Amino acid sequence: HGVSRVAGSQTRSDQAREKELQHITRYNELVELIAETQYTVEVLNLTTKLLTENPEYYTIWNHRRRVLQHLFPTQAESASLSSDSHQTTLDLITADLSLTTSLLRQYPKCYWLWNHRYWALQVGEARLQVAAARKLWQGELQLVTIMLGADSRNFHAWSYRRFVVGELERIPAQPDEAIHSKQSQSMTEAEFAYTTKMIKANLSNFSAWHNRSKLIPKLLDERDSDDAERRHMLDNEFALIHEAFLDPFDQSIWYYHQFLMGTLSSRNSRESAIILDLTDNDQKRYCEQEINFIKEILEDEEECKWVYEVLLQYSTSFPSLKGNESVITSDDLREWLSKLRGLDPLRNGRWTDIERTLDLQSKGLVSQ
Amino acid sequence: MESLDGTDWDVLIVGTGLPQSLLATALSRSGKKILHIDRNNYYGGSEAAFSLQEAEDWSRNVAKDGSSSATFTNVSVHRPEASETDSAKLSSSRAYSLSLSPQLIYTRSRILPVLVSSKVHRQIDFLAVGAWWVYTPGNIAEEDSQVRTGNAVGQGTLRKVPNGREDIFAAQDLDMKSKRALMKFLRFIGEYEEQGEVWEGHGQTSFSAFLSGQFRVPAALHAPLLALTLSSSDADHTTTEFALPRIARHLRSIGSLGPGFGSVIPKWGGLSELCQVGCRAGAVGGAVYVLGNGLTGPATDERPSDGATTETVTTPDPLKVVLKDGESVTTRWIVGSSDDLEPLQTSQHEPVEGTPLAEPKLCSRSITIVSSSLEALFPPMAEGAPIPAGAVVFFPSGSLNSRKENDAKPTLPPVYVFVHSSDTGECPPNQRVLYASVAMTGDVAVRLLERAVQALLSSKNLQPQPIVLWSLRYEQTSQITQHKESAASARTASPDERILVFPPTSLDLAWDDSVLDQVKGVWRSIMGDDGGEFMVFEDREGVGADDEGDEL
Numbered sequence: 001h002g003v004s005r006v007a008g009s010q011t012r013s014d015q016a017r018e019k020e021l022q023h024i025t026r027y028n029e030l031v032e033l034i035a036e037t038q039y040t041v042e043v044l045n046l047t048t049k050l051l052t053e054n055p056e057y058y059t060i061w062n063h064r065r066r067v068l069q070h071l072f073p074t075q076a077e078s079a080s081l082s083s084d085s086h087q088t089t090l091d092l093i094t095a096d097l098s099l100t101t102s103l104l105r106q107y108p109k110c111y112w113l114w115n116h117r118y119w120a121l122q123v124g125e126a127r128l129q130v131a132a133a134r135k136l137w138q139g140e141l142q143l144v145t146i147m148l149g150a151d152s153r154n155f156h157a158w159s160y161r162r163f164v165v166g167e168l169e170r171i172p173a174q175p176d177e178a179i180h181s182k183q184s185q186s187m188t189e190a191e192f193a194y195t196t197k198m199i200k201a202n203l204s205n206f207s208a209w210h211n212r213s214k215l216i217p218k219l220l221d222e223r224d225s226d227d228a229e230r231r232h233m234l235d236n237e238f239a240l241i242h243e244a245f246l247d248p249f250d251q252s253i254w255y256y257h258q259f260l261m262g263t264l265s266s267r268n269s270r271e272s273a274i275i276l277d278l279t280d281n282d283q284k285r286y287c288e289q290e291i292n293f294i295k296e297i298l299e300d301e302e303e304c305k306w307v308y309e310v311l312l313q314y315s316t317s318f319p320s321l322k323g324n325e326s327v328i329t330s331d332d333l334r335e336w337l338s339k340l341r342g343l344d345p346l347r348n349g350r351w352t353d354i355e356r357t358l359d360l361q362s363k364g365l366v367s368q
Numbered sequence: 369m370e371s372l373d374g375t376d377w378d379v380l381i382v383g384t385g386l387p388q389s390l391l392a393t394a395l396s397r398s399g400k401k402i403l404h405i406d407r408n409n410y411y412g413g414s415e416a417a418f419s420l421q422e423a424e425d426w427s428r429n430v431a432k433d434g435s436s437s438a439t440f441t442n443v444s445v446h447r448p449e450a451s452e453t454d455s456a457k458l459s460s461s462r463a464y465s466l467s468l469s470p471q472l473i474y475t476r477s478r479i480l481p482v483l484v485s486s487k488v489h490r491q492i493d494f495l496a497v498g499a500w501w502v503y504t505p506g507n508i509a510e511e512d513s514q515v516r517t518g519n520a521v522g523q524g525t526l527r528k529v530p531n532g533r534e535d536i537f538a539a540q541d542l543d544m545k546s547k548r549a550l551m552k553f554l555r556f557i558g559e560y561e562e563q564g565e566v567w568e569g570h571g572q573t574s575f576s577a578f579l580s581g582q583f584r585v586p587a588a589l590h591a592p593l594l595a596l597t598l599s600s601s602d603a604d605h606t607t608t609e610f611a612l613p614r615i616a617r618h619l620r621s622i623g624s625l626g627p628g629f630g631s632v633i634p635k636w637g638g639l640s641e642l643c644q645v646g647c648r649a650g651a652v653g654g655a656v657y658v659l660g661n662g663l664t665g666p667a668t669d670e671r672p673s674d675g676a677t678t679e680t681v682t683t684p685d686p687l688k689v690v691l692k693d694g695e696s697v698t699t700r701w702i703v704g705s706s707d708d709l710e711p712l713q714t715s716q717h718e719p720v721e722g723t724p725l726a727e728p729k730l731c732s733r734s735i736t737i738v739s740s741s742l743e744a745l746f747p748p749m750a751e752g753a754p755i756p757a758g759a760v761v762f763f764p765s766g767s768l769n770s771r772k773e774n775d776a777k778p779t780l781p782p783v784y785v786f787v788h789s790s791d792t793g794e795c796p797p798n799q800r801v802l803y804a805s806v807a808m809t810g811d812v813a814v815r816l817l818e819r820a821v822q823a824l825l826s827s828k829n830l831q832p833q834p835i836v837l838w839s840l841r842y843e844q845t846s847q848i849t850q851h852k853e854s855a856a857s858a859r860t861a862s863p864d865e866r867i868l869v870f871p872p873t874s875l876d877l878a879w880d881d882s883v884l885d886q887v888k889g890v891w892r893s894i895m896g897d898d899g900g901e902f903m904v905f906e907d908r909e910g911v912g913a914d915d916e917g918d919e920l
Contacts, residue, residue, distance in 0.1 A: 149752060201751060203537060246547040247533055249555065300548040300584075 026050060030063060039070030048099065055103045058112045065119060068092060072127065090132060093124045097136070101143060108147055109156050118163070125171070134171050140164045152198055158207035162214070165191055188219045203244055209256040217272050227277050234260065234274045238290070248297050248304040261290065261314060284320035288327050305343040308336040312354055333358055372658070373695040377403045379894060380689065380697065381655075382663060382704030385413030386469075386639050387870040389646030390887045391703060393486055394903055396653025398895060403697065404647065404655050406708075407662025411644055413705070414439050414844075414873040415469040417637025417794070420461040423735075423840050430842075439707050439872055442809075443842040448835075456739030458837045459796045466735050466794060466840065467638030470786050470803040472497050472758065473879040474617055475625040475632060482884060483642075486903040491645045493636075495791055496629035498749050498756025500529040502591045503763045503823060525828045526745070526761060529592040531622055531630075546586055553583045553593070557616050571609035575599075578608040594782075595762035598877045600728035600807030602765030602779045614878075628749030631878070633758050636793045639879075652908070663711040665690050667867065670698050684866050701894050703868045712867065728875045732813035734841045736802040736821050737795055740834035745787055757791040760784065761824055768819045781807040783820040784877055799837070805877060809843045817841070846872040868893060 027050060033043050047064040050057065071092060073085035097120055100113045107113060121140065125133040141164050147157045169185050192215045198208040216237070220230055237260055244253040263274045264283050275282070291314060297307050315321050315328050337358075340351050378400040381388050389411075392404055410416055418426060427443040447458075473479060473494075483489040505524040530536045533554060536547050556563060570578050579585040579593065590603055597614040599606040621630035634641040651657055670686040686698040689712070702709065745759040763783040786803040788794050794801050802824070804817045825834050868890045874880055888902050 200534060200538060203534060242544075243537060246537060246544065246551045247555075248548075296544075297548070300545060301552065 023050065023053065027060070030060070039067045041071070043067050044071065051099070052103065055107055055110050055113055058115075061112050061116050065116075068096070068123075072123070086128065086132075089124075089127050093120050093128075093136070096120045097139070104143075104147065108151060108154055111156070114156055114160055118160075121167070125167075130172065134168070134173065137164060137168050137171060141168065148198070152202055152205055153207060155207045158211055161191075162211065186222055188215055188222055191215055192219055203247065204250050204252050206252040206255060209252050209259075213256065213259040213272070216274060220274065227275070230275050234263070237274075238286075242293055245293070245297055248301055248307050251306060254306045254310055257290075257310065258313075261287075261318075265317070280320070283318065287314065287318050287320050290314070291321065291327050302339070303343065305340060308340045308343070311336055312340070312358075316354070316357060330358075371695055372403070372661075372691060372697055375403070375697050376686070377401045377697060377699040378683070379403070379701045379703065380405070380699040382406075382702065383413045383708035384408075384411045384643055384647055384659075385705055385708075385870070385873065386415045386643055386646070387883055387887050387890075388413070388704060388708075389643040389650070390884070391890055392650030392653075392655055393488060393646045394887060394891045395894065396649045396655070397905055398899065399654075400894070402650065402653075402655035403658070403699070404650055405658045405661045405691070407660070407692070409660045411647055411659070412468075412640040413643070413708070415467075415639040415643050417465045417467045417640035419466075420458070420464050420838065422461075423466055427840070427842075438710070439844060439846075441843045441845075443840070446839045446841070448837070456799070456835055456837065458737070459799075463796045464737070464794065464801075465637035465640075466737075466801060467640055467803070469639040469873065470633065470788065471639060471877060471879045472631040472633055472760070472786070474621040475630055476617065476621045477879055478881045478884055479879060480625075480632075482903045485905070486649070487905050487907055488645045488649050491648070492634050492641055494632040495635055495757035496626070496749070496754045497631045497633060497758035497760065498629060498746055500531075500592075500595055500760040501526040501745065501762065502529060502595055503761060503767055503820075503827065504591075505767050505823070506828075523826055523828055524767070524823055526824075526830075527592070528747075529595055529762075531628075531749070532619065542589075545584075546589055549583050549585045550589060553579065553585060554619070556583070557612065557619060560612050560616055567608055567612060572607050574604045575606045575608050575611040576603040578611075591762065591764045594764065595760070598784065600731070600781055600875075602782060604779065617878075626754060627751065628753030629756065631758075633788070633792060635757075635791075638794075661692050663689055663709070664692055666712050667702065667864070687864075687866055701866055701868065703870070703890055703894075705870045706872060709867065709869055728807035729847045730809050730843070730845050731805055731807050731875050732809050732817060732841070732843050733806075734802075734804045734817045734821065734839055736804065736839040737837045738800050738802060738825065738834040739798070739837055740800065740830075741789070741798055742787060742800050742830060742834065744829045746789060755791070757789045759787040761787065761820075763820050763823065768816055768823060780812070780816065783816055785820055785824055786877070787824075800834075805875075807875070813843075814841060844873075844875060846875045865893075 026046065030043065030046050030050065033040075033046070044064065044067050047060050047067065050060050051064065054060075072089055097117060100117050100120075103110070104113050117140070121133075121136055124136050128136075141161070144157050144161045144164060147154060148161070151157070165187050169187055173185060192212065195208045195212040195215065198205055199212070202208075216233065220233060223229070225233065241253060241257050241260065244250070244256075247253070259272075260274075262268055263272060264278060264286050266283075291311065294307060294311055297304070301307070311328075312333070315333060321328060337351055337355050341348060344351075379395065379402045381392060381402060381404040384404065384406040388404070392402065395402060406413065408416070410418075410422065424445050427445050430440055430443045480489075480494075483492065503524050504527055527541075528535075530539060530550070533551060536542065536550050536554075539547070542550075556566060560567065566582060567578065570582070575594065575597070576587070576590050579590055580587065585593070593615060594603050594606060594611070596618045597606060597611045599610060599614075618630055622628070624630070625632070647655075647657060667687040667689045670688045684700050686700055687702060688696055688698050689702065690696045702712070742759075745761070746756050749756060761784070763785070765779050765782045768783065769780065783804060783806045785805075788801045788803065790797045790799060792801075802821055804820050806813050806816050806820075808816075821836070821839075824830070825836070870886055870890070874883070891899060891902060
C-alpha cells in the first residue's frame with residue numbers, strides 16, 4: 001500500500017538470452033535425471049544452481065524435495081537413532097534452511113521459499129530429536145524477526161510468524177513431556193507486545209494490526225480475564241486507535257477500528273470475541289461514542305474518504321444506529337454520500353447503491 | 369624543498385578551503401600541472417579543524433594580522449579556572465579537533481554521491497545526527513533576580529522535535545487537534561511542490577502566519593517546525609518560501625541512508641576532513657602542495673614576447689604571480705576564495721553561479737568543551753539505527769531573554785547549538801563539544817551565545833550540571849570585504865577570466881549543494897568540453913572496491 005514493488009530490469013540482451021538457453025538445457029537435463037529416479041547429490045546441486053537463479057520455479061522445488069527425501073537416512077537407520085544418521089538429516093535440513101535464507105534476502109516475498117522452509121521444518125520435526133527440532137523452530141522465529149525488521153509490512157513474514165509461534169507453542173520444551181496447560185508455553189503475551197512495538201515504529205502496518213486482532217481474543221482467554229478486564233481491554237484498544245486517528249488517511253487504522261466494532265456485533269464469533277456479556281445498551285453506547293469520535297475528525301479534515309466510508313458503513317450495520325436520528329441524521333448521511341461522490345467518483349455506482357439502501361430504510365417507515 | 373621560482377603551471381589553486389579542495393579532487397585525473405598553496409600551516413582554510421594549541425595560535429594570529437583574514441575577526445580563547453574538586457579536566461591539545469565548520473550534511477545532498485563517484489568516500493567516516501531539541505525557558509525571571517544571578521531565565525527544558533508521524537503519535541503532551549494539525553502539515557510538506565495553490569500566494573508571508581492560517585497549527589508548536597529550517601531569522605521574519613523547502617529536505621532525508629536519521633557529519637572535525645581528503649586526492653593525482661605560502665602583489669600577463677600566442681579556451685595565456693618569499697610562478701589559471709586572492713587586488717570576477725539566497729552574512733560563533741556526556745541529548749533514534757553523534761538544540765528568538773529585554777529590543781535572531789559527541793573524534797570520551805551560532809555580531813551576540821550554552825547546560829534534562837572546560841569565540845562574515853587599498857586602485861581592467869573566485873564560506877548551518885555547483889563551474893572553465901564527467905572516476909590500481917561507502 002503506497003509502496004511500489006521494485007521491478008527487475010526487463011531488457012533482454014543477447015547475454016540474457018544465452019543464459020536462458022543454458023537454463024533450459026540444464027532444466028531438461030534435470031527432468032531426465034528425475035525421470036530416471038536419479039536422486040543423487042549431483043542432482044541436488046543442479047537444483048541448487050537453478051533455484052538460486054530463479055527461486056519462483058516451484059516445479060524445481062518439488063524435484064528438490066524428492067531428491068532430499070531419497071537422501072535422508074531411511075526410517076530403519078533413523079530408528080536406531082545413531083548420531084551419524086541424525087547428523088546427516090540435520091545437515092541436509094540446515095543446508096536447505098541456509099539456501100532459502102540467503103534467497104529470502106533477495107526475494108522476501110516468494111511463496112515457494114516460505115513453503116520450502118515449512119516443509120524442511122516439518123521433516124525436521126518428524127525425523128529429528130525433539131530438542132534439535134525445537135531449536136530449528138527458534139531459529140525460524142529469529143529469522144522472521146529479522147525479516148520484519150527489514151520490512152515490517154511483509155505479510156508473508158507475518159503469516160509465517162504466526163505459524164512459527166504456533167509450532168513453538170506446540171512442541172514441548174522438555175523432551176517426552178506433554179504440555180500440561182496451554183499457558184506454560186504460550187507466547188501470546190510476547191507476541192502481543194511485539195505488535196505494540198511494530199505499530200509504534202510504523203502505524204501503517206496492516207499486518208501488525210491484523211496480528212493484534214488475532215491475538216487479543218486469545219490473550220483474554222489465556223489470562224482467564226473476567227468481564228471487567230475484558231471491557232478494560234476493549235476500552236484501551238479503542239483509546240489506542242483514537243490516538244492513531246491523527247492520520248485518518250492511513251487505511252490500516254480503519255481496518256483495526258472495523259475489527260473492534262465488529263466485536264460488538266451480535267454476529268461476531270466466539271473466537272474473535274472480546275466482551276462476552278455485551279448488552280444492547282453496551283452496543284448502543286459504544287456505537288454512539290465511536291461515531292462521535294469519528295465525526296470529530298471531520299472538523300479538522302474534510303477530504304478523507306475513509307472517514308465517510310466508515311461512518312456510512314457503521315450507520316448501516318448497527319441496529320442501534322440505523323435510523324437513530326439523535327446520533328446520525330439523514331442530512332448527515334446525505335452529506336457524507338455527496339462528499340464520497342466527490343472524493344471517489346470512480347465508485348459512483350457503489351455510492352448510489354448505498355444511497356438507495358439508506359433511502360429505503362428511511363422511506364420504509366411509511367407504510368404502503 | 370626545491371624553490372618554486374620560475375616554475376610553470378596549468379592551474380594555481382590558492383587556499384585549501386572546501387571549494388578549492390573539491391576542485392583539486394575534480395582535477396586530480398586531468399593530467400594538468402597543479403600547484404596548490406595555502407598561506408596557513410594547516411589544511412582547510414575557513415573549514416579547518418584545530419587542536420587546542422592550534423586554536424590558541426589562530427586566535428593570536430588573527431588579532432595580530434587583521435588583514436590576513438577578512439573572514440574571521442574577534443577571536444578569543446577562554447579557560448575557566450579549574451577548581452581542585454573538578455574531576456573533569458582538559459586533556460592534551462591533540463585530543464581535540466575543533467571544527468570551524470560543523471555544518472550538517474543532509475543525506476540527500478548531492479555531495480555524498482559525488483564523494484562516492486570520485487572514489488574518495490572510503491577515506492571518510494560519516495556519523496549520524498540524531499535528535500533535534502527546542503529550548504523552552506522556565507519562568508522568565510524578573511529584572512531583579514537577573515541582576516543578582518546574572519541569568520536571564522530560570523531553569524528551562526529541552527523538548528524533542530518530532531521526526532515524523534510516529535513521533536507525533538507517541539507524544540504525550542499534545543492534544544488530538546494539535547496532532548492532527550501537525551499531521552496535515554506533514555502530509556502537505558511531503559509533496560508541497562505539487563500543492564502550489566496552498567502556499568504560493570503566501571511565499572513572502574511569515575512562516576508562523578502560514579502555519580496558523582493554513583493549517584491551524586497552534587503557536588506553541590511553531591518552534592519545532594521553525595527549528596528544522598535552521599533559519600537565521602525569528603519566526604515572524606522567516607518566510608514561507610524559505611521554510612518549506614528546508615523542512616521538506618529535512619523530512620525527506622530521514623531514512624534515506626538508514627533508519628532514524630536524516631543528516632550526517634564527517635568524523636574528525638567536520639568539513640575539514642573533506643578538505644584533507646580532497647587535497648590528498650589532488651596530491652595523488654600529481655598536484656604539488658605547499659603550505660605556509662601565499663600570494664603577494666597583483667598578477668601580470670606573461671604573453672610570449674614575439675606576440676605568438678598559444679591561447680585556447682582551456683589554455684589561456686599565462687599569468688605571472690609572486691609568492692610570499694618572492695618566488696615568481698607562471699600559470700594559466702588562478703583559483704581561490706575571494707579572501708585568498710585578495711592580494712591580487714583585481715576587481716572580483718563575478719562569483720560563480722549558484723550562491724544561495726537569504727543566507728546570513730554575519731554571525732557570532734563559539735566552541736565550548738564540556739565535561740559530561742550529555743547522554744539525554746543523544747537518545748537512540750530507531751530500531752537498528754546507528755548511535756547518533758550529533759544533536760541540534762534550537763533557542764527560539766526571545767527564549768534567552770527576560771521579559772524586559774524582549775520588550776526593549778528589536779527581535780533578536782535565534783541561537784543554534786550543535787552538540788557533538790566524542791564519537792566524532794573532536795574531543796576525548798566523556799566530553800562533548802558545543803558549537804553555538806547566532807546571526808549577528810557584537811556584544812549582544814556574545815551574551816546570547818553565552819546564555820544559550822548556560823541555558824543548555826542548566827536545563828532540567830541535563831542534571832547534574834556539566835562544567836565548561838574551555839571555549840573559543842569568534843565572528844565570521846560571508847561578505848566579500850574590499851580592502852581600502854584595492855578599492856582605491858584602478859578598477860579599469862575588466863575581471864580577468866583566468867582568475868576564478870569562490871565566494872566566501874556560507875554561514876548556513878546545513879551544507880548547501882551550491883558549493884558543488886560552484887566547483888563544477890570552475891572545473892568546466894578549466895577543462896572545457898574535454899573533462900569527461902565531473903567527479904566520476906574509476907578506482908586507481910591497487911585500491912579495492914570491497915567496502916561499502918559510508919561507515920556508520
